Amino acid sequence: MNRERQLSGVNSYTRELGFNPLEVLAAGLVGAGRAEPSAAAGWLDLCCGTGRALIQAAGELRMAGLTERTLLVGVDLVDAFDPLPSPLSNLELICGSVANWAPTRTFELITCLHGLHYVGDKLAVLTRAAGWLTPTGRLVADLDLSSIRLPDGRPAGQRLTARLRAEGFSYDPRHRRISCTGRREVRLPYSYLGADDRAGANYTGQPAVHSHYAEDH
Template sequence: MRDRLLDDEALESSAVVANSAMNRQRQLAGVNSYARELGFNPLEWVIARVRQPPPRLPARTTIGWLDLCCGTGRCLLQAADILARDGLDDLVTIVGVDLVDFFDPTPVRAAALHLTCASVTSWSPPRRFDLITCVHGLHYIGDKLAVLSRAASWLTDDGRFSADLDLDSIRLADGRPAGRKLATALREAGFTVDTRRRRIERTGPGDVALPYTYLGADDRAGPNYTGQPAVSSYYTEIHPLRS
């Protein structure tokens, strides 16, 4: 298996990772939307945070929402338009990051929105965020656990992280799914793992160190539960030294 695994540079050139059918046209709300996939409307969550009375509102310039693997940014553009319409765009900063520079045109009034073409495995944000989302993006990332660890460190003190995570796509060197032991390790690191909904969340930042070493990724894993081709990530488990 190891001779089939790709490093991050090779993986990011894969046609599977550049898949335009997944998360490219997703809306803010409705049938094909962030609200449906995440189980909550992220813009409504952000606006509620903006309107919290002191001292709940942190003493900083804006409330921040970071969306990893944002696709065309359509959902974020819709959110920025609503913020501008309601006069809230000076209170919120929305940052979208995607590997492919295939963003929808950004209107002049979308002052709250910043779209960045970069790899989420190496990109670092200029600030912490109140909300971090990743809708189906982890399916196409090689070192999924590293991204989870990095995202945890980018949250504000009571910030929220929410993403889709298919644990079947995280495998050990012999091909077996990491399974329950990985789910337990994630929970012990402060994440909430919903295996039925294939969702992972957390509240508040953390210095996450998971007991796995990344080996590489397989872009020939085939379709996952979404029906779209996805990427399987391979790790070796780090066993604690016994005295």
């Protein structure tokens, strides 16, 4: 997991995602002829690492005069956030488990770059996050489907992929990335059994966690 990824540049969210997260927030503000025009446009970054990208984004938003109209939230299990160059009232960096934490508002953008590789109940985090979107919000996360296993150790495979797509998710197998647009209540027929943190390295070359599930019938 690259904990020091920046907002833009070579090692950045913009390069990894293929878009600048601030563009999504800007679109959310333009669409603010929405039901609650006074609501701030929000970006939630799960497993945010040092929070560097969020800190940089908050600084750019302040320079653009958009501090009061935006909210950036980062959640990470490790309390190792970069120091703030100055107070940023539209930024919250929270030390906590993404498996248990929940927001009190919805977001225009939710990201989780390579964080799910190290989470036990990956499907729970993914499905809960889908319910935290605005009606036009966007969720983007890295997800290696080969790390989701059945009780006998086999990958859940195409059946899981089909069920995710039936629930409104899109999956890019080349980039191992899952996404969806618009808030949704997701129900997947899988029960979490536990995780194997000795699964070894995944496609990133870093040690990862396999998550085991039983199919509900």
